[in-house]
Amino acid sequence: MTQQSIVMVENLEYCYPDGTRAVNQVSLEIFPGEFIALIGQNGCGKTTLSKVLNGIFKPTSGTVTVDGLDTTRPKVKKQLVTAIGYIFQNPDHQLFNNNVFDEIAYAPRNIGCTESEVRERVSEAARIAGVRPELFGEHPFFLTKGLRQRVAIASILSLKPKVIIVDEPTTGQDYRQSIEIMEFLQELNRQHGHTIIIITHEMDIVAQYAKRAVVMHQGHMLLDGTVREVFGAREILDQASLKPPSLTALAQAWQAYGIDRGIATPEELYRQWRRRCGYETA
């Protein structure tokens, strides 16, 4: 039996009012439970594409279906917010309530949940996102950036969207915070079954966490494949002005020794060297 996609994009085109064609002839199918990275140079159309997926922008032409909902149809907005959520790069673009509880409760109230359901959703979303109940009365702007990001995530999780788009999850974070947020997204993906789409410039993050990568260039989709396939496609990465992670570049330098050019993680490289040296057979 073939699996039903959760996001289906067909011949999508998006033009801004000034005529800039930011997304051009993009077709894409995403399946439940995937962890995908949208990658490409600044201005290649990643954010625009994700805003169209999320229904913030309507396609100029083509179609976008999310969890069976045609995003171009009027009156789907309420259902769409429970199908797909968008977490902004800067949490401060998302937070506007006077306390953490109201922030996380805002969206469930907006879709008409009863107050007891709102409380339930807030406590569950806060627990998953690591926002302690002691913070519920605090003003979001007095929290650290890491905590504000968690509140922003909780305010999306309270809608229980099947697909979550996270714009630049690690930008402006130090190494420890980046790992923390990525591990958290991985947990949402693996333990809670959310389909995750990240937009990122950090190829090491893609190598470590994503399973599939979509390369964009000047509004077009240049390549869609497993992270290994994408990192192995040096010419396409060059065209998109992307550099593979240093580990992949190292593996490519060792291609003459039988090392695969798409290596994305230290574990894969270690296994290939062991095989190459005859310690492993399969």
Ligand SMILES: Nc1ncnc2c1ncn2[C@@H]1O[C@H](COP(=O)(O)OP(=O)(O)OP(=O)(O)O)[C@@H](O)[C@H]1O
């Ligand atoms: N409001 C707007 N009006 C007109 N053009 C816009 C607008 N927003 C973005 N663009 C243009 O659309 C194109 C795609 O921009 P977009 O922000 O989607 O790219 P991106 O890949 O997300 O870039 P970044 O990595 O810098 O966030 C760019 O040429 C950009 O200048």
